[in-house]
Amino acid sequence: MKINIIGGGPAGMYFAILMKRARGAHEITIYERNGPDDTFGWGVVFSGKTLAALRQADEASHAEITRDFEAWDNVDVVHRGQKISIHGNSFSGIARLRLLKILQRRCEELGTRVNFRREVADVESVKSECDLLIGADGVNSLMRESFKQHFQPHLSSRPNKYIWYGTNQLFHGLTLTFRETLAGVFAAHSYKFDKTASTFIVECDQQTWSNAGFAGKSDEETRSYLADVFGPDLKGHPLLSNNSKWINFVLVKNGRWSSENVALLGDALHTAHFSIGSGTKLAMEDAIALKQCFDETADVSMALRRFEEVRKPVIEDYQAAAYESMVWFENARQYMRLDPLALAYSLMTRSKRIDYETLKRRDPAFIAAYESSDLKGKA
Numbered sequence: 001m002k003i004n005i006i007g008g009g010p011a012g013m014y015f016a017i018l019m020k021r022a023r024g025a026h027e028i029t030i031y032e033r034n035g036p037d038d039t040f041g042w043g044v045v046f047s048g049k050t051l052a053a054l055r056q057a058d059e060a061s062h063a064e065i066t067r068d069f070e071a072w073d074n075v076d077v078v079h080r081g082q083k084i085s086i087h088g089n090s091f092s093g094i095a096r097l098r099l100l101k102i103l104q105r106r107c108e109e110l111g112t113r114v115n116f117r118r119e120v121a122d123v124e125s126v127k128s129e130c131d132l133l134i135g136a137d138g139v140n141s142l143m144r145e146s147f148k149q150h151f152q153p154h155l156s157s158r159p160n161k162y163i164w165y166g167t168n169q170l171f172h173g174l175t176l177t178f179r180e181t182l183a184g185v186f187a188a189h190s191y192k193f194d195k196t197a198s199t200f201i202v203e204c205d206q207q208t209w210s211n212a213g214f215a216g217k218s219d220e221e222t223r224s225y226l227a228d229v230f231g232p233d234l235k236g237h238p239l240l241s242n243n244s245k246w247i248n249f250v251l252v253k254n255g256r257w258s259s260e261n262v263a264l265l266g267d268a269l270h271t272a273h274f275s276i277g278s279g280t281k282l283a284m285e286d287a288i289a290l291k292q293c294f295d296e297t298a299d300v301s302m303a304l305r306r307f308e309e310v311r312k313p314v315i316e317d318y319q320a321a322a323y324e325s326m327v328w329f330e331n332a333r334q335y336m337r338l339d340p341l342a343l344a345y346s347l348m349t350r351s352k353r354i355d356y357e358t359l360k361r362r363d364p365a366f367i368a369a370y371e372s373s374d375l376k377g378k379a
């Protein structure tokens with residue numbers, strides 16, 4: 001089969017790897033507008049469950065991904081300067097750049113062409129020359145736009161502002177830090193992803209953003225302002241920029257997932273708020289699910305229909321949980337009246353996927369502390 005893929009991100013490359021592994025005769029070409037080293041982002045988070053799926057799908061890349069990644073089992077919530085740790089949440093992090101390098105090497109090893117610095121401007125021309133066309137071209141997908149009458153995309157830009165930074169301050173665990181200032185409430189989502197660096201995403205509501213005057217601030221001024229807000233957490237380490245810009249999260253959904261021999265994967269197909277996990281994980285799990293559909297049938301349109309049938313309910317569940325989590329952060333201001341333990345409990349249960357019983361099983365000491373502080377509050 002001749003397969004063209006637009007986009008050499010995690011979704012596109014991982015799908016190419018899995019298809020090529022399954023059948024060496026597939027002719028697969030990836031078109032990527034950037035060069036092999038031009039990337040953005042810091043760390044990528046995977047759950048234990050995702051890693052197990054990656055191992056089953058391709059042991060070679062799994063072995064490299066897990067060689068020197070950073071693993072943790074705690075979520076730390078920092079509020080009013082007090083840190084509450086909740087254990088029993090197994091996650092790991094790897095640098096996004098390192099992950100892309102591993103996937104690039106694996107593509108090369110298996111004989112998949114990645115055509116770097118090749119921007120696709122005319123989707124029809126790459127469609128006509130292949131049996132299967134995959135749009136793995138990210139959140140601003142040209143493929144989705146070009147076939148919008150088929151995919152019926154629904155995009156909604158959310159009100160909060162956020163920005164991705166890195167820092168050399170190491171956060172051992174997924175750390176959610178809240179700082180109340182005169183401008184408003186800032187939340188930071190941070191975790192280490194190698195021996196020297198952590199991702200540090202800052203999020204705030206539109207009012208806080210305007211009060212802080214970010215519209216008129218340069219990159220350097222913004223970083224220095226936020227380094228002050230999170231001074232006690234960053235402990236003197238600066239925030240590192242990687243072409244970092246304030247953005248609004250865009251929630252992407254598609255009414256239909258494929259059209260004839262064309263399908264979307266990863267961020268082009270769906271997004272889920274970063275507070276619940278990484279888009280990278282979803283992108284790679286999409287690739288696994290689609291490849292499994294081609295294990296069942298070589299008929300392209302049947303495989304694509306099957307993909308939608310099996311994967312859409314999984315994504316809808318995930319997006320529903322991510323939606324609750326996103327809305328929690330959009331309303332963070334109203335939770336600031338809670339004491340640190342109550343805030344931590346509210347955060348842990350925000351997506352409705354983790355409840356009291358699960359928390360009690362995972363970290364009985366946390367639940368005991370929460371219950372005794374709750375009783376004290378009521379006394």
Ligand SMILES: Cc1cc2nc3c(=O)[nH]c(=O)nc-3n(C[C@H](O)[C@H](O)[C@H](O)COP(=O)(O)OP(=O)(O)OC[C@H]3O[C@@H](n4cnc5c(N)ncnc54)[C@H](O)[C@@H]3O)c2cc1C
Pocket residue numbers: 006007008009010011012031032033034040041042043044045096118119120121136137138139141142164199265266267268278279280283
């Ligand atoms: C600013 C920012 C920073 C982020 N940082 C992180 C992070 O640190 N950690 C994390 O886990 N997630 C991060 N994410 C989210 C993450 O990038 C995605 O969820 C994940 O990469 C999805 O994978 P994907 O393969 O679907 O899309 P992408 O990784 O976006 O890959 C799409 C690829 O398609 C290429 N492309 C697009 N259009 C064309 C075209 N017309 N022709 C050729 N090539 C094209 C792009 O150059 C890109 O390489 C970040 C997102 C943003 C917006």
